[in-house]
Each structure stands twice: as structure tokens, then as C-alpha cells.
Amino acid sequence: MSAESFPVLDGIAARNQVWPVMAAKYGVENPVPPWKTSLDGMCDALDRASCDADVPDFKARRDEEDALSATVYADLPYPENQLMALAHSLVARGVISEADLAERLAAVRARLEA
Secondary structure, rough: OOOOHHHHHHHHHHOOOOHHHHHHHHOOOOOOOOHHHHHHHHHHHOOOOOOOOOOOOHHHHHHHHHHHHHOOOOOOOOOOOHHHHHHHHHHOOOOOHHHHHHHHHHHHHHHHHH
């Protein structure tokens, strides 16, 4: 897997909006971020995907996740590094474009800040 840089992912990593920081800021005691179950579900769905997209199988996805988590996203805690590694893999493979990812992130942020 390429350690290629993607500005939208670089920006996310640089904001340091990791769960421990955000949970402390808002007084949340749950050590697991609320989005972790969605991430697990997405990984399960990708592991069983049978489509024409360049979706990695379980082993390839985990190998990419391990490599990216240990290098590109090593400064992020788990599970943020897992989430970023998955997004990185999907953008690098063209499953989702960086522009589409940025657009979806902006829509989520707008809903959260409304």
C-alpha cells in the first residue's frame, strides 16, 4: 500500500480530534468512540464485498491497516489510526475520491454543528 499523502486525511490527522481528547472536552466517560461500531461494520462489509471496485479482501485490508497505522498514522491512537488507514486505503484504491470524502465530511460536520 502506498504511503501517498492525501490532503483531506492529513488535515483530519492534524486537528487532533481524537476520542480521548474529545471525550474529555465534553465530559464523556465511555472509552470507546460512538463511531467504532460503524467502523467495525464497514470493515465487516468490505471483508465480504463482491463488487467491481478495488476493495481489499480481509488479509489485504488488515495488512494495509497495520502498515499505515504503524507509519503514516502512527501518531494517532487506536481506533483513530484504524479509521484513517481504512479511509487512506479506499481513497488510494479509488473506491471513494478525495473530493467525495471531503464533501461527506463537510456534511457530517455541518450536521454536528447545527
